[in-house]
Amino acid sequence: MRPFEPDGWTGTPMLAALGLSLEEESAYRALLGVPSATAAEIGGRDVEHTLARLVDLGLAIPTGVDGYAAAPPAMALGALLGARRDELRAAERALVTLAEEHRVAVAGRSLGELIEVVSGVDAIRHRFLQVQAAARDQIRTFVTAPFVAVPPGENPAEDAAVGRGVRFRVVAERSVLAEPGAVAETVSSLRNGVEVRVVDTLPIKLVLADEDLGLVPLAAEPGGEPGAVLLHRSGLLSALDALFEEVWRHAYPLEPSGDGLTERDGGGPTELDRRILALLLAGLTDQAVATQLGLSLRTLQRRVRHLLDLAGVESRMQLGWYAARNGWA
Numbered sequence: 001m002r003p004f005e006p007d008g009w010t011g012t013p014m015l016a017a018l019g020l021s022l023e024e025e026s027a028y029r030a031l032l033g034v035p036s037a038t039a040a041e042i043g044g045r046d047v048e049h050t051l052a053r054l055v056d057l058g059l060a061i062p063t064g065v066d067g068y069a070a071a072p073p074a075m076a077l078g079a080l081l082g083a084r085r086d087e088l089r090a091a092e093r094a095l096v097t098l099a100e101e102h103r104v105a106v107a108g109r110s111l112g113e114l115i116e117v118v119s120g121v122d123a124i125r126h127r128f129l130q131v132q133a134a135a136r137d138q139i140r141t142f143v144t145a146p147f148v149a150v151p152p153g154e155n156p157a158e159d160a161a162v163g164r165g166v167r168f169r170v171v172a173e174r175s176v177l178a179e180p181g182a183v184a185e186t187v188s189s190l191r192n193g194v195e196v197r198v199v200d201t202l203p204i205k206l207v208l209a210d211e212d213l214g215l216v217p218l219a220a221e222p223g224g225e226p227g228a229v230l231l232h233r234s235g236l237l238s239a240l241d242a243l244f245e246e247v248w249r250h251a252y253p254l255e256p257s258g259d260g261l262t263e264r265d266g267g268g269p270t271e272l273d274r275r276i277l278a279l280l281l282a283g284l285t286d287q288a289v290a291t292q293l294g295l296s297l298r299t300l301q302r303r304v305r306h307l308l309d310l311a312g313v314e315s316r317m318q319l320g321w322y323a324a325r326n327g328w329a
Contacts, residue, residue: 018080036068118228121148134209139161140171170189172199213230214231
């Protein structure tokens with residue numbers, strides 16, 4: 001066994017989110033495999049410092065003259081997880097406070113402060129990812145060809161946003177689906193819970209994060225440098241919000257169909273929606289329905305929210321009544 005590499009471990013870090021370095025994690029894993037070990041037995045660079053750090057974190061316990069033993073993971077890692085959750089909750093509270101301070105400050109800004117011009121592919125890509133990372137509730141996008149800054153399959157912010165519970169809605173121009181890799185990426189996004197619709201043409205490219213930020217790429221002259229406009233909360237951003245919702249209402253939803261896509265009109269639920277409704281009306285819990293249909297709980301709840309919007313109702317009880325009355329289930 002090489003220093004810091006316990007048997008059966010691939011070396012892929014799993015505890016970095018708790019603040020552990022790769023060396024600290026591997027040393028802890030090495031201690032877990034033995035009742036006790038000395039620094040020399042564990043080996044590795046700067047091992048004394050690493051073990052001292054594990055003791056400070058409550059992950060290791062000194063034994064004997066110069067030995068160390070691993071603290072039980074359920075106790076030691078549980079304490080670190082609890083502390084990190086407390087830190088995240090504090091950060092979320094700070095985010096709400098800072099967002100309100102920002103809103104108040106923005107209300108008094110000049111036009112020049114509300115609009116930022118971004119130039120160059122790298123800068124646009126950076127802002128594109130930043131805008132999505134800032135969203136707390138929803139991200140809405142218009143997607144048109146050609147792709148200048150972010151080609152299909154190169155938007156890691158989408159998975160990250162969906163993973164933290166952000167609703168992600170996309171309207172794509174029909175010609176986009178002919179681009180290399182576009183259909184495969186769309187199918188993957190749909191299966192991940194992203195809502196995607198299609199229209200013949202779109203007026204602009206657009207990314208909206210909640211009601212706070214908007215990024216509008218600008219058409220560049222042939223051979224010219226691409227640019228974009230970053231908009232903060234303002235009347236112009238509200239107009240783009242309304243534009244998106246109007247286009248969304250008239251766009252055609254897309255569904256996965258094998259390795260391809262099926263387009264349907266927006267007038268009613270899909271077959272999957274009908275199965276979800278039937279199981280919910282039969283009294284199954286969300287988790288039971290998700291398990292039976294092979295969906296994640298988050299995807300199921302997004303589908304239910306979509307059905308609430310489609311029916312124009314606010315509660316599941318109203319949805320059940322509407323579904324029965326309109327032959328949805």
